Amino acid sequence: MKHIFIINPMAGKGKVLSIIRPEIKEICTHHAIDWEIHVNTCAYESIDFIKERAAKEPDEQFRFYACGGDGTVYEVANGVYGVPNAEFAVIPLGSGNDFVRLFGGKEVFLDLTNVINGTAIPIDVIDCGGGRIAVNQCSMGFDAETNIKQIKYKKYPIFTGETAYVAALIDRFVTRMGEHFQLEIDDVPYDNGGKPFLLCAIANSRWYGGGFMVAPRAIPDDGYLDVVAITMLGNKFSMMPIATNMRTGKHLDYPGTDYIRCKKLRIIATRDSAVNIDGEVDNTQEAVFQIREKAIRFVLPVGHTYDTVRAKWEADEIVTK
Numbered sequence: 001m002k003h004i005f006i007i008n009p010m011a012g013k014g015k016v017l018s019i020i021r022p023e024i025k026e027i028c029t030h031h032a033i034d035w036e037i038h039v040n041t042c043a044y045e046s047i048d049f050i051k052e053r054a055a056k057e058p059d060e061q062f063r064f065y066a067c068g069g070d071g072t073v074y075e076v077a078n079g080v081y082g083v084p085n086a087e088f089a090v091i092p093l094g095s096g097n098d099f100v101r102l103f104g105g106k107e108v109f110l111d112l113t114n115v116i117n118g119t120a121i122p123i124d125v126i127d128c129g130g131g132r133i134a135v136n137q138c139s140m141g142f143d144a145e146t147n148i149k150q151i152k153y154k155k156y157p158i159f160t161g162e163t164a165y166v167a168a169l170i171d172r173f174v175t176r177m178g179e180h181f182q183l184e185i186d187d188v189p190y191d192n193g194g195k196p197f198l199l200c201a202i203a204n205s206r207w208y209g210g211g212f213m214v215a216p217r218a219i220p221d222d223g224y225l226d227v228v229a230i231t232m233l234g235n236k237f238s239m240m241p242i243a244t245n246m247r248t249g250k251h252l253d254y255p256g257t258d259y260i261r262c263k264k265l266r267i268i269a270t271r272d273s274a275v276n277i278d279g280e281v282d283n284t285q286e287a288v289f290q291i292r293e294k295a296i297r298f299v300l301p302v303g304h305t306y307d308t309v310r311a312k313w314e315a316d317e318i319v320t321k
Contacts, residue, residue, distance in 0.1 A: 001061040003028065003035040003116065004053065006046045006076050008068030011093040020067055020093060027112045040075075050079025054086045062086045063299065065115065069094015070136065074278040077125070077135045081296055087120040089299035095160050096279070098207040099136045102220070104304040114301035122294035123220045126204050126277075129288050134278040135296065137208045137215065138289055140267050141179045141199030141230075144274035146172045148281050150209070162210035169243050177236045179273055183229065184266040190229070198230040198239055198256070202265055202289045206249075208279075216249030217259065219313050223293045224261040231256035264290045 005024050009017045021037060028035040038053075040046050054062050062085055066076035073090055080086040090099065092106045100109045108114060126134040139147075149168035153159045159167060178196035182189070201208075203215030203226040218226040232239060233256040245251040252259055265288070272283045300306055 001034070001063055002057075003033050003063050003065065004050075005035065005037045005065045005067050005091070006050070006072065006079075007037060007039045008072040008093070009039055011068035011072065016067075016093045020091070023112060024067075027116065031113070031116055033116065040072075044075060046072075046075045047079045050076065050086065051083055054080075054083045058085060060085060063089055063120075065089045065091055067091040067093055070096050070098055070279045073099050073135065074280055077278075077296060078133055081125065081133050087297035087299060089115050089118065089120075089301075091115060095154060095164070096162075096208075096210040098210065099205060099278075101207045101211075102205050102309060103300060103306045108301050108303045108305075111301070111303070114303050115299060118299040118301040118304070120297040120299045121221070123296055123298045124204055124223060125292045125295045126202060126225065127290045127292045128277050132277055133292070133295070134204065135220070135298070136205050136278050137201060137203045137276075138278070138287075139199055139201040139208070139214075139276045140181065140269065140273055140287065141197050142172060142177055143199045143201065143209065143212075143214070144276040144281065145176070147209070147276045147279065148274055151281065160210070165209040165212070173236060173240070177239060178232050180270045181273075182268040184264075184268075185227070185260055186262045186264050187266075192229070192231045195256075196232045198232050198242065199228075200230075200265075200267060201228040202226075203228065204291075208276075212243075212246045213249040214246055214251075215259075216252065217313070217316070219310060220298075221294065221310075222313075223291060224263065225265060225289060225291050227258075227260040227262060227265055228252075229258045229260065230254065231258075264288070 066072040076088045080088045146168045149171045153164035153167045201214045203218040204220045215226040242251045
C-alpha cells in the first residue's frame with residue numbers, strides 16, 4: 001500500500017506545514033512504509049490529483065491522508081470517491097475538525113502511528129449532485145448563510161473555528177433569519193404550513209460548525225440521511241436558544257423541529273440561497289441530496305471509540321423502535 005499525505009498549507013492559519021512534514025517523514029521512515037507528500041497548490045486541486053495518481057497504478061492500493069481541516073477532508077473524500085483502489089484517512093490540523101469527533105476526537109487522529117496502523121471501514125456518503133459528495137453534513141438556511149460569514153471571520157487571527165462560528169451566528173441573527181423552502185422527503189412533499197424554515201440540515205455524521213451537534217443520532221454507516229428541519233414558530237428572538245442548545249443536541253426538543261431519517265431529500269428555495277456541503281458554500285435554488293451506502297472507505301485509527309459509539313446507537317435504536 002502507498003501512503004500519500006495531502007497537506008493543506010493554509011491549515012492552522014498556515015503554521016502547520018513546517019511541523020507536520022518532518023513528523024510524517026520520521027514516522028513513515030520508522031515504519032518502513034511507501035509514502036509521499038503532496039502539498040495543495042490551490043483549492044480543489046487535490047481532487048484531480050488523487051484520481052489521477054490512483055489511476056496510474058490501478059493494481060496498487062492507496063491510502064490518502066487529509067492533513068488539514070474539514071475542507072481538506074472534503075477534497076480528499078471527493079478525490080477517493082469512485083476510486084476502487086483508494087481509501088482516505090484524516091490528520092486533523094484545522095480549526096474545526098468536526099468529522100473526526102464521532103470516531104474518538106482530534107487527539108486520537110493526531111497520532112500518526114495510530115492512523116498509519118488503522119483499519120479502513122466502508123461508510124456512507126451524501127450525493128449532493130454535480131459529482132460532489134459530503135461525508136459529514138450539508139445544510140440550507142440560517143446555518144448555511146452563517147457558514148459564509150464564518151469563512152470571513154476565520155481569516156482573522158483572533159478567531160478559532162468555534163469562535164468564528166459563534167461570531168457568524170450573531171452576525172446572521174442581526175441581519176436575516178428565515179427561509180421559505182419546499183421539501184420533498186423520499187419524493188413525498190413535506191408540509192410545515194408554509195412557515196419559513198430556520199434551517200434544514202442533512203447529516204451523515206453529528207457535528208458541524210466547530211462543535212455544534214445538529215444531528216445527535218446520526219451514524220455514518222446506517223444507510224440513511226438524518227434530516228433536521230427547524231420551522232420558525234416565532235420571531236428571531238425566540239430562536240436564540242436553539243443555537244445554544246445545538247452544542248449538545250438539545251435543540252431537538254424545540255416544538256418546530258423534525259428529525260427525519262430518509263434516503264433522499266429535495267429542497268426548492270424561492271430565491272438563491274446558500275447551500276453548505278461539508279463547509280464548502282455555494283448558492284442555489286434547488287438541491288437534491290441522496291445517500292450512497294458504503295460508498296467510500298475511511299480509516300479508523302488505533303484507539304478509536306467508534307465501536308462504543310455504534311454499540312450505544314444500536315441499543316438506542318432498539319429502545320426507540
